Amino acid sequence: MSKKLFAIFGDPVSHSRSPLMHNSVFKKLNYKACYTRVRLEDGTKLRETFFDLKLYGANITVPHKEAAFKACDEIRGFAKEVGVVNTIVREGEKLIGYNTDADGFMFAIKDFKNIRSVLVLGAGGTAKALSKKFQLEGMDVTLLNRSESRLVSYREDGFKTFTFEDFKPIAYDLVVNTTSAGLQDEAYPAPLKLLTKTLKECNYAADAIYGKVTPFLKLCSELKIESIDGAKMLLGQGVLASHYFSNKELELSDIEREMKHSFSI
Numbered sequence: 001m002s003k004k005l006f007a008i009f010g011d012p013v014s015h016s017r018s019p020l021m022h023n024s025v026f027k028k029l030n031y032k033a034c035y036t037r038v039r040l041e042d043g044t045k046l047r048e049t050f051f052d053l054k055l056y057g058a059n060i061t062v063p064h065k066e067a068a069f070k071a072c073d074e075i076r077g078f079a080k081e082v083g084v085v086n087t088i089v090r091e092g093e094k095l096i097g098y099n100t101d102a103d104g105f106m107f108a109i110k111d112f113k114n115i116r117s118v119l120v121l122g123a124g125g126t127a128k129a130l131s132k133k134f135q136l137e138g139m140d141v142t143l144l145n146r147s148e149s150r151l152v153s154y155r156e157d158g159f160k161t162f163t164f165e166d167f168k169p170i171a172y173d174l175v176v177n178t179t180s181a182g183l184q185d186e187a188y189p190a191p192l193k194l195l196t197k198t199l200k201e202c203n204y205a206a207d208a209i210y211g212k213v214t215p216f217l218k219l220c221s222e223l224k225i226e227s228i229d230g231a232k233m234l235l236g237q238g239v240l241a242s243h244y245f246s247n248k249e250l251e252l253s254d255i256e257r258e259m260k261h262s263f264s265i
């Protein structure tokens with residue numbers, strides 16, 4: 001039997017650890033599959049590229065998660081709540097879309113205690129998934145974004161929303177950076193003065209970005225705030241995605257064990 005091919009789509013995508021994580025699981029658990037990366041500029045080309053490459057499944061990262069939702073024939077589970085897809089699995093000629101980011105994040109913050117209020121920085125695909133998940137978990141959720149346009153739909157869904165111009169910092173249990181500020185540059189996700197004032201009042205912080213100490217995380221450590229980077233979230237979403245990729249043939253606990261090893265490679 002030939003190997004099944006999987007890929008991650010994004011732009012940029014060269015920084016992604018997903019190929020390493022998934023390939024090490026496939027190899028260690030003797031699953032006949034291989035995982036690669038595809039840089040995709042135009043999200044509307046996702047579906048045809050998926051079929052052209054004869055893929056069995058894919059993960060989707062910045063900036064195509066909303067396009068991935070549109071590319072699917074059927075959406076299952078939490079992805080239906082948020083309109084954002086980070087995992088696609090092929091069933092025959094149909095593309096099935098899932099979202100494993102939010103559950104991956106809950107896995108990442110399981111050691112943070114008594115989180116009742118959260119400030120989410122950013123209003124893109126990741127923010128959408130996480131804020132909805134926090135809301136479903138009964139947390140009080142506020143969004144702060146650079147531009148106003150993306151906040152409109154959040155307001156309609158009952159979230160408190162602010163731009164840098166009208167935000168007044170108060171105490172939040174958790175501040176989460178879901179922006180891509182700091183991914184390829186040294187930018188802060190919000191103006192430094194505003195961010196410092198906000199972080200000083202919070203208990204915990206988390207950054208969705210992994211693989212580097214972002215200016216946001218540097219600031220957290222200077223202010224002595226307990227924080228995590230995106231590696232744990234990445235692990236959680238990857239474990240769940242691999243479970244779907246293998247049609248649940250691979251056990252979650254086995255996937256988690258092997259995928260964790262790939263983080264020390």
Ligand code: NDP
Nearest residue numbers: 063122123124125126146147178179180181208230233234
């Ligand atoms: P999107 O492109 O959907 O959204 C990006 C958001 O970042 C927007 O709200 C945008 O604001 C904001 N933004 C971008 N640049 C800046 C800046 N310089 N200053 C302030 N705000 C900025 O991206 P995603 O939600 O898909 O991904 C966001 C980040 O999360 C990425 O860095 C990605 O790598 C990371 N991620 C990590 C995961 C993990 O497993 N650890 C999983 C998923 C994502 P505006 O509306 O004004 O443009």
